[in-house]
Amino acid sequence: MKKTFAVFVCFALSWFAVAANAQLVIEITKSAEDAVPVAIVPFGWESSGAAPFDVAEVVAADLRRSGRFAPLDRKEMIDRPSQGDQIRFQDWRYLKTDFIAVGKLMPEGPGFAANFELYNVLTGQRLAGQRLTANANSMRALAHRISDIIFEQLTGVRGAFSTRVAFISAEGTPPKQRYKLIVSDYDGENQQVITSSDEPIMSPAWSPDGQSLAYVSFETKASAVYVQTLRTGERKRVSARAGINGAPAWSPDGKTLAITLSRKDGDVDIYTLELNSQVLTRMTFDPGIDTEPSWSSDGKKLYFNSDRAGGPQIYEIEVANPNRATRVSFENGYNARPRVSPNGKQLAVVTLDRGNYRIAIIDLASKGMQVLSEGRQDESPSFAPNGAVLIYATQERGKGVLATVSTDGRTAERFTNTVGEVREPVWAPFPQR
Amino acid sequence: MRMTRLMLIATTGLMLAACGNKPLPEAQNTSESVGPSTSTSGADSSGVGSSALSAEQQAMEAAKAAGVIVYFDYDRAEIKPEFVPVVAAHAKFLNGSPTRKIRLEGHSDERGSREYNIGLGERRAQAVRRALMLQGVTENQITTVSYGEERPAVQGSDEAAYAKNRRVELVYGR
Incomplete structure (x- = not known):
C-alpha cells in the first residue's frame, strides 16, 4: 500500500505538442497493490515508418492514475497482438493479467483511425470493440476516449479521462x-x-x-x-x-x-x-x-x-x-x-x-x-x-x-x-x- | 516511501542551511519592519523639485519614515505594540491632509487555504483602518484591498519569509 514506485513516464510529444508546449513529467508517488491487472498492448501501425502516436501509453497512464488498474509493464509483454484473433490467452493468463486491450492505428483521410478491442483474459470473452477516428492533433483525445470506454466497461463508472x-x-x-x-x-x-x-x-x-x-x-x-x-x-x-x-x-x-x-x-x-x-x-x-x-x-x-x-x-x-x-x-x-x-x-x-x-x-x-x-x-x-x-x-x-x-x-x-x-x-x- | 524520505532529508537539509545563514531571523524581521528603511517608493521622485517639497509632502515623508508596513503574527490581526507608532504617524498626516487618500493592502503568508487567506488579509487591513479611524481619519480617506497570499513580499517557505509576508502595506494614492 505504501510502496512507492519511482516510475517516470515522459510524454515527449514532439510534433503533437501544442502552443504552450509544456513538457510534462508524471511521477507516480503511490500505487495500489490490489488494483486490477490489465495489459494495454502497444497499438499496431498499419503503414510505413514509425507509428505517429503511442495510444497505448496514454491509455495505460490514464488507467493507472485512476487507482483501480495496474497496467502490465511493456517489458513483460512477450507478444504484441493488435487484434482479437492474435491473442494467445494462455500466455496472458500466465502473466496474471485479467483483461487485455489490443488495437491498431491506421492513416485515414487527413488523420487517423484506431480499432481497439477489450477482452477478458480468463474467459476469452470480447467485452468491447470500437473504431475511432481523429485528426493528427487530437490523438490524445482519441486515447482518452479509449480509456473512458475501458474504464466504464470494467468498473461500471463513467471514465473522466476526456475531461x-x-x-x-x-x-x-x-x-x-x-x-x-x-x-x-x-x-x-x-x-x-x-x-x-x-x-x-x-x-x-x-x-x-x-x-x-x-x-x-x-x-x-x-x-x-x-x-x-x-x-x-x-x-x-x-x-x-x-x-x-x-x-x-x-x-x-x-x-x-x-x-x-x-x-x-x-x-x-x-x-x-x-x-x-x-x-x-x-x-x-x-x-x-x-x-x-x-x-x-x-x-x-x-x-x-x-x-x-x-x-x-x-x-x-x-x-x-x-x-x-x-x-x-x-x-x-x-x-x-x-x-x-x-x-x-x-x-x-x-x-x-x-x-x-x-x-x-x-x-x-x-x-x-x-x-x-x-x-x-x-x-x-x-x-x-x-x-x-x-x-x-x-x-x-x-x-x-x-x-x-x-x-x-x-x-x-x-x-x-x-x-x-x-x-x-x-x-x-x-x-x- | 524512499523518495519521500529522501525529499524530507533534502528539505530538512535546506532548512538547516538556511537557518545557518541567518542566525537571528526574528531580530532581523523586527528591525526591518519597524526601521525607517521602508520608504523606498518612488512615487514622489518625479520632478517635484528637490528644493520645493511642499509642507504636505514633507509631512507625508515624515509619516512614511515611521514605516509603511505593519506586520502581524500567524492567523492574527491585532496591531502589535511596536506598530502602534507607525499607524499613529499616518493618522497624524491624514488628519492634517483631509484630501489625501490611503490604500491599505492586506496580505497573509502562504499557509492554508487561499480564499481564507484573502479573509485574513482583509481582517488585517480592517484592523489598520479601524485604528486610523479611531484617530480621526475619515472613512472616505481609506480604501482596503486584500491580496491574501497571492502577492508575497518575499518567496520562501520558512518562518522568516512567512513573517515578512503577513502584513498590511500603507500606500498613498495620487
Whole structure:
C-alpha cells in the first residue's frame, strides 16, 4: 500500500505538442497493490515508418492514475497482438493479467483511425470493440476516449479521462509576477491560456455546463468576480463591490453564484448572486470570516468555511433559510475549502494534519475524516466528475505543482510542469454527450 | 516511501542551511519592519523639485519614515505594540491632509487555504483602518484591498519569509 514506485513516464510529444508546449513529467508517488491487472498492448501501425502516436501509453497512464488498474509493464509483454484473433490467452493468463486491450492505428483521410478491442483474459470473452477516428492533433483525445470506454466497461463508472481542468499559474519572482488562468486536458496536456494579468488571478470555478469559468481577478487593483465564456472569450464582470469579491461557486442549475463579499464594513460573508436579475442575498451573518462556499448537489445547501468558533471549520446552511449554520467538521483545528463530491455524500477539504496542510475527505453521514495526501502544503482539492480521483495543488522543492490522489487514497501522482508555479486546479464537469 | 524520505532529508537539509545563514531571523524581521528603511517608493521622485517639497509632502515623508508596513503574527490581526507608532504617524498626516487618500493592502503568508487567506488579509487591513479611524481619519480617506497570499513580499517557505509576508502595506494614492 505504501510502496512507492519511482516510475517516470515522459510524454515527449514532439510534433503533437501544442502552443504552450509544456513538457510534462508524471511521477507516480503511490500505487495500489490490489488494483486490477490489465495489459494495454502497444497499438499496431498499419503503414510505413514509425507509428505517429503511442495510444497505448496514454491509455495505460490514464488507467493507472485512476487507482483501480495496474497496467502490465511493456517489458513483460512477450507478444504484441493488435487484434482479437492474435491473442494467445494462455500466455496472458500466465502473466496474471485479467483483461487485455489490443488495437491498431491506421492513416485515414487527413488523420487517423484506431480499432481497439477489450477482452477478458480468463474467459476469452470480447467485452468491447470500437473504431475511432481523429485528426493528427487530437490523438490524445482519441486515447482518452479509449480509456473512458475501458474504464466504464470494467468498473461500471463513467471514465473522466476526456475531461479538462482549469488552474492558475504564476511566473516570475515576487513581488513581480505574471498570473495566468489556464485550461488543459485533465492530465495537464494541451494547455490554453484563458486570461493573464500582472495582478493576481485566483479561484477559478467551472459552470455546470462546462462552457464558462468564473474567477477572481485583481486587474483593476481591487478584487472582482468575472465570468468568461470559453468558446467566445466573452467576459463579464459580475461583482466589483467594495472590499472582497471572491470564492465564486456555481449553483448546480448554473443560474446563481455563491460569492464572498466583505462590503464596506469588512465583515467577510457569503452571499448568493442571481446572475440574470443581479439579486444579491446574504447567506451568513457571523462577524468572523465566512468564505469558500460549495453547493450541495441538490442546490439546497451551502457548505462553507468559517472561523466563528476560533479556527476555520466547515459548516452548512440551508439556502432557503440561511440563519442557522450547522458544524460539519470536528477533527483537527483547521479545516477549509470544502468541495462536495459528485454523489453529494462527501466533502473534500484542506485539513491541518499534525502540522501539515493536507487533503482529506469527510463523510457527511458519519462525519468521519480520512486524510488522503502526504504533502506539507496541499490545497485546493477538486473532484473528478466521476468522483474517483481528486486533483489538488502541492509543493515540490518550494514550487507549486499539481497532483492527483484516488478518493480511496490508494494511488497518487504528481504532475511536474516545467514553467511557473501552478495551483488551484479545478476539474471540469463531464462534456455533454 | 524512499523518495519521500529522501525529499524530507533534502528539505530538512535546506532548512538547516538556511537557518545557518541567518542566525537571528526574528531580530532581523523586527528591525526591518519597524526601521525607517521602508520608504523606498518612488512615487514622489518625479520632478517635484528637490528644493520645493511642499509642507504636505514633507509631512507625508515624515509619516512614511515611521514605516509603511505593519506586520502581524500567524492567523492574527491585532496591531502589535511596536506598530502602534507607525499607524499613529499616518493618522497624524491624514488628519492634517483631509484630501489625501490611503490604500491599505492586506496580505497573509502562504499557509492554508487561499480564499481564507484573502479573509485574513482583509481582517488585517480592517484592523489598520479601524485604528486610523479611531484617530480621526475619515472613512472616505481609506480604501482596503486584500491580496491574501497571492502577492508575497518575499518567496520562501520558512518562518522568516512567512513573517515578512503577513502584513498590511500603507500606500498613498495620487
